[in-house]
Amino acid sequence: MPGAYRIAPDLITDRRGNFYEGLRTDFLEQATGRPFAPRQINYSVSRRNTLRGIHSVTIPPDQAKFVTCVRGALRDIIVDLRVGSPTFGVYDTNVLDAESGLSVLVPEGVGHGFLTLTDDACICYVLSNEHVPGTQIDINPFDPDLALPWGADEPPLLSEKDAAAPTAAEAAASGLLATWEEALAAAAVAPSL
Template sequence: MRVEETAVPGSYVVTPEQLHDRRGNFYEGLRTDLLEEVLGHPFTPRQINYSTSRRNTLRGIHGVARPPGQAKYVTCVRGALRDIVVDLRVGSPTFGRYSVRELDAASGRAVYVPEGVGHGFLALTDDTCICYVLSSTYVPGTQIDINPLDPDLALPWGFTEPPLLSDKDAEAPSVAQALSAGLLARRQEDSPRRVPL
């Protein structure tokens, strides 16, 4: 697998090596040992979630307060989506910076989202299914939601018609409102990282 850091420090795109033959293909979707070598700290899955979405559904920007914090390893297991991670770590030199990737079932590409970084996606096909491998279990009341259409973030979703949003996402605070309300976590010192594989 190839692991490359994105424009948001600590967030990585993981591209698997695929083995193809006349039957189809095979690839490793997650190797925690290789991921941990790059991260410089453990990534222990505690919960796995799936969501399905119709085309033009926009979900996010979501994160989890610290504590408990939550890192995510996200893949598209059916369909295709535009994935965006946003640095929401107060004090980070890249606060507000984002990274955009297209994920689809055929490529097996994944994105690692560290604690304190927000995540969202736009479904590009009907019946798009995303898988989240999470470092912590769900704790009610710790979810951080940022309006994905916040004009200060100006995220490049690329939709051509108004997206389908949940009421919760449509009514979520802007990043400035979340910052002034003290909802966002301060940046923690990063562990030393090794050279990507």
């Protein structure tokens, strides 16, 4: 998916456990060709089988996310919500866990969600812009056209807001989603990505 990256850190392991650098903006810029300047850091703690998402942010103000699981494990899914993108509606899945330090860079206009695989799972979001109330976009995580592979063994715990969210097609038809061109322009002029 254009603009999205999976980042695997170099683990330094010994008998005590491991150590890794969670985010090096200079290395991220070198790999992506664009700077990433953190503006806000959020954490979310959830019990096993909690599903959060699919969430994005309008353009403007736009927001890229560097997502890492810092405790437990989760199935992380990103989906391209940029209308006109060559990969619109395409998703990518990763299992993120605290031990591996695997992270995902979610670009502007791409939706993000996750299903927790362990109790007390904690995810960290390093954001390129501060939260602006009223700019969040919610897409139903069970949108049949997206057919996202959550892999839940039983119905997941879901917020009422996420359960009632529109499908990607409904959000696009109502003008909620950014176009491919708007997302590229936001990434090009944003001080963060």
